[in-house]
Every structure is written in C-alpha cells, then in structure tokens.
Amino acid sequence: MFTRINRRGDKLSKLDRFLVSEDTASYLTDYAAQVIECHISDHRPIILSPSSMDFGHTPFKFYNSWLLDNEFHTIVSDFWEHYVMENGINPIVRFKSKMKALKSIIKTWSRNRSSSQSREKEENLDISQKAKVKWDIEADENYKFFHAIINQKRRYLSIHGINHEGIWLSNPQDIKDSFHSFFESKFKKVEAAKVVSRSQFYKTVQPDQNVFLTSVITEAEIREAVWDCGSDKSPEPDGFTFAFYKKFWDMIKVDVVAFVQAFFNTSTFPRGCNASFVALIPKGPNPMVISDFRPISLIGAQYKIIAKVMANRLAQVIDSVISHEQSAFIKHRQILDGPLMVNEVIKWCQRKKSKLMVFKIDF
Secondary structure, eight states, X not given: OOOEEOTTSOOXXXXXXXXXXXXXXXXXXXXXXXXXXXXXXXXXXXXXXXXXXXXXXXXXXXXGGGGGOHHHHHHHHHHHHHOOOOTTOOHHHHHHHXXXXXXXXXXXXXXXXXXXXXXXXXXXXXXXXXHTOSOOOOHHHHHHHHHHHHHHHHHHHOOOOEEXXXXXXXXXXXXXXXXXHHHHHHSSOOOOOOOOOOOTTSOOOOHHHHHHHHSOOOXXXXXXXXXXXXXXXXXXXXXXXXXXXXXXHHHHHHHHHHHHHHXXXXXXXXXXXXXXXXXXXXXXXXXXXXXXXXXXXXXXXXXXXXXXXXXXXXHTTHHHHSOXXXXXXXXXXXXXXXXXXXXXXHHHHHHHTOOOOOOOOOO
C-alpha cells in the first residue's frame, strides 16, 4: 500500500512504515497496518491495530506440563478406575468414549486451577510444546525465543482472506464455507475399476512370513508402536498427545491393547473413530486462492498406533519382497542409490559416446 503521492499524482511511494519493538511483537500475535486518506500532507497516515479472525471454537489440546501436577494424576487415576460402560461395546468405541469423557473432566479441572499456584516451569513447557522446537535454550531467552517462534508461525498460518471463484472473501464463515466446498469435492470416494495382477514374476511372502504377519498382535508390539511416536506431535481431534499415553501406559494399556486387537480382528473402524484434522499449510508466502494451501491430515492416536504396528511388522519381511532396485523407504537402503547409479550410467555413456534414452517416471 503506497503512503505518499507527489503533487502531480503520477508517482506513488511506500515510505512510511511502523517500527515495532521485540516485546510488542511477542505479545501482538497478529496486527495490521491501515492506510487512510490524506487531506493536508502528501503523506497518508497509517494506523497500526490488532487484527484477529474468529474462526470459532478452539479445540481442546492436552498440555504435557499437566503431567507435572500430582492432582492431575489423581484425577486421571480415579476416572479410569471408576468409569463404567455396558458390556458388548466395540473396544474401539469404548476407548474413544472413555477418552472423550476424560477430556471433559480435564477441561473443567484446568479452568478451576488455582491462579495463585506457581506454574512458571509449566508455562515454559507449554510454549515449548506450542513452538514444536526439539531443542531449547536457557532462562528468559528461552521464553522470548519460543514466543517469537509461536507468533511467527501464527502470522504465517493465518488466513485473512481468500479469492474464491473471482470473489475476495474476508468473512470467517465465508472462508470456512469455501474451503469446505472445495475439499468436500476432493475427498469424495471415486469409484474405479481395480486392476488385480497375480503375475508369477511378482515376489510374494513365504508361508512362515505370512504366519508371522497374521499372528495375534502382542502388548509388546503395541507398546513399541506407542513409544515410536513423538510425545509433542500435533494432537488428534480429541487433543491428547502421546506423552499422555506413555505416562499412563500401565493404567490404560488394557484398553489400548483391546482396541488394537479389535481392529485386526474385524479390519474396520467404527464411524467417527478415525476422524482427523486437516491443517492448511501455505505452499508459499501470501497465499491468495485455496489451491495455494496444502492440506495435511492430522490423524488420531488410535490410527497412528495401528498404522505403526502394521509398519513395524511389514518392515521385518518387506526386504525380501521388494526388488533391490527399489532403494527408497526400505530399511538399510539409501534413497540416493538410484540417482547415483543413473549418474554413473550417464557418465559411462558419455565416455563411450553411446546413445542413451532416459525416462523420468513419476507415479
């Protein structure tokens, strides 16, 4: 936005700007500069004001700092011990319902915590978790650093408006409706004929490997899958991080094992139990249209545990059924092996002055 115009009106300049201190920037998560009309000076006045977009209710998020509170441990223990559900309910639905009920109790507890209680250490853990930085620095610099990271991310991810079908939308509800209609069409199941090939040239798992893959999932495997997941990763729709699962594993493991084994017995997820958040990440600076955002699904902990158990099992047999020419995403193989091999072949053809045709195929 230009702030100065010369007398003839044929030259526009952006000369005037705001200088904001570091402390102010750390507390103003989002702000906007508005240029207003000039009447006396050839410089247009500018006003700095807080800017916020209300997109509705903020989902519940579990803070790992709560694990430092003994009262919190008592609340979780009492709930898990005395919560009763009728028999015959699907273990996946049962676990989901228990976590939902526990979330309601935790929300009430967190609102009623004593404000006089010293929670400086907990606050530092909270902002560290929000910033999603895997390393930290000391004392006050730690606090300022994380605040700066959080505000920078918020400004980068904020959506102030969108160009939808040639119309600029700035109302939060209109923006939500446009994203909903766009991705609703993208996420619809497409009915297509499946081609199944059972060529004898394809490698298959051996009978003993098949027995291993289809055997009953053990508690040790499930625990390993839980511990393989990061404690501070973005939480699922119910808001719980894996730090909660690890801290209260001895208490909740019976329910966790039950829902994992139930899935492998039925191969189905009850409706709503595998819901996920869709995070909209800008593909670059200043996104203007919906296609400028990359949708990233934040899947639930239940889904992650089951997927990790399957991945850990497959990792033990996949090396024998995937061709050695496939170097990517296989344990003990390097993704750079392919490009290095292609580079050597091209150099060899150049030395021999041989003809060469290269196909770059992207599936």
